[in-house]
Amino acid sequence: xxxxxxxxxxxxxxxxxxxxxxxxxxxxxxxxxxxxxxxxxxxxxxxxxxxxxxxxxxxxxxxxxxxxxxxxxxxxxxxxxxxxxxxxxxxxxxxxxxxxxxxxxxxxxxxxxxxxxxxxxxxxxxxxxxxxxxxxxxxxxxxxxxxxxxxxxxxxxxxxxxxxxxxxxxxxxxxxxxxxxxxxxxxxxxxxxxxxxxxxxxxxxxxxxxxxxxxxxxxxxxxxxxxxxxxxxxxxxxxxxxxxxxxxxxxxxxxxxxxxxxxxxxxxxxxxxxxxxxxxxxxxxxxxxxxxxxxxxxxxxxxxxxxxxxxxxxxxxxxxxxxxxxxxxxxxxxxxxxxxxxxxxxxxxxxxxxxxxxxxxxxxxxxxxxxxxxxxxxxxxxx
Ligand code: GLA
Numbered sequence: 001x002x003x004x005x006x007x008x009x010x011x012x013x014x015x016x017x018x019x020x021x022x023x024x025x026x027x028x029x030x031x032x033x034x035x036x037x038x039x040x041x042x043x044x045x046x047x048x049x050x051x052x053x054x055x056x057x058x059x060x061x062x063x064x065x066x067x068x069x070x071x072x073x074x075x076x077x078x079x080x081x082x083x084x085x086x087x088x089x090x091x092x093x094x095x096x097x098x099x100x101x102x103x104x105x106x107x108x109x110x111x112x113x114x115x116x117x118x119x120x121x122x123x124x125x126x127x128x129x130x131x132x133x134x135x136x137x138x139x140x141x142x143x144x145x146x147x148x149x150x151x152x153x154x155x156x157x158x159x160x161x162x163x164x165x166x167x168x169x170x171x172x173x174x175x176x177x178x179x180x181x182x183x184x185x186x187x188x189x190x191x192x193x194x195x196x197x198x199x200x201x202x203x204x205x206x207x208x209x210x211x212x213x214x215x216x217x218x219x220x221x222x223x224x225x226x227x228x229x230x231x232x233x234x235x236x237x238x239x240x241x242x243x244x245x246x247x248x249x250x251x252x253x254x255x256x257x258x259x260x261x262x263x264x265x266x267x268x269x270x271x272x273x274x275x276x277x278x279x280x281x282x283x284x285x286x287x288x289x290x291x292x293x294x295x296x297x298x299x300x301x302x303x304x305x306x307x308x309x310x311x312x313x314x315x316x317x318x319x320x321x322x323x324x325x326x327x328x329x330x331x332x333x334x335x336x337x338x339x340x341x342x343x344x345x346x347x348x349x350x351x352x353x354x355x356x357x358x359x360x361x362x363x364x365x366x367x368x369x370x371x372x373x374x375x376x377x378x379x380x381x382x383x
Pocket of ligand 1: 032033034035036037124166167168169170333334335
């Protein structure tokens with residue numbers, strides 16, 4: 001994360017001023033995809049890529065913001081009707097509004113930010129941006145908001161200002177991340193546990209298909225609606241089923257005639273995915289990475305064929321992983337583009353990367369991008 005660049009950009013736009021600098025990371029997710037808004041479990045970790053923002057109070061009731069990577073500026077007030085047009089500025093505005101709705105007293109500030117978490121690659125650049133500002137404003141205005149609420153502020157920003165009815169995983173990971181550890185989060189109770197993750201003899205790498213998932217928000221929201229419809233149908237006979245997380249395949253089959261074929265497939269994926277996360281936890285306790293990998297392939301298959309959030313390019317990368325004997329591989333994040341996450345034995349690594357690059361280029365005329373995963377800390381003040 002490029003702190004110097006942010007310092008320079010901020011000084012240039014705001015008459016040589018200096019403010020405080022904050023950062024918050026993007027995330028990976030080992031397993032547990034589309035389970036968060038179903039009350040289930042997820043297994044994310046924060047990464048060494050994220051957003052950095054410099055901020056200084058400006059004594060007015062306006063925010064003046066600079067997106068350094070886009071070379072764009074925005075200025076907006078803090079009332080509901082002041083919402084800016086630019087989508088990047090709406091994240092900052094949304095965080096301000098959600099803080100105000102919770103009774104937080106904030107005022108105008110100048111800010112510049114930059115990030116190195118690739119946009120639209122399934123690593124949650126937007127959550128990184130939200131968490132940076134939620135964390136920073138909480139600190140600068142002494143608001144005493146706890147870390148869970150900071151994550152919820154980011155999530156509410158997505159819901160209310162960006163049109164994505166996301167779960168809590170990304171913002172949680174960005175706020176709570178810990179160097180070297182993945183986190184198992186129960187998205188209903190919000191109980192969580194850190195799992196040191198350093199699989200000896202393996203590498204964890206991301207292959208970015210470079211297919212952006214920009215138009216995915218309506219498809220994402222539709223998936224969520226399908227899940228809620230099925231949970232409601234099951235609940236009629238099983239009042240204890242709050243979310244699909246509580247459902248079994250038997251319960252799903254009881255309502256098969258009542259739900260659409262498509263909704264059935266969505267729910268089947270979620271019920272199986274909840275179980276896969278549990279299997280991975282048990283396997284990790286024993287250092288059994290073969291089982292971890294097997295479940296990752298299971299997730300990919302489900303996301304591709306049942307949840308239908310993969311795409312041709314990601315399926316192609318997944319097939320190559322299989323061919324090269326990669327231990328586990330799957331599409332990561334919301335889907336519709338972005339990265340595959342791959343757990344690869346060190347001795348298979350080079351051949352896999354070589355094959356993935358040449359075959360992908362041959363087929364799609366461009367290379368994928370490679371990121372080695374470094375599991376890092378969550379939101380913090382840098383200086
Ligand atoms: C996006 C959302 C998350 C989660 C994932 C899929 O990243 O923001 O809440 O639902 O998709 O697991």
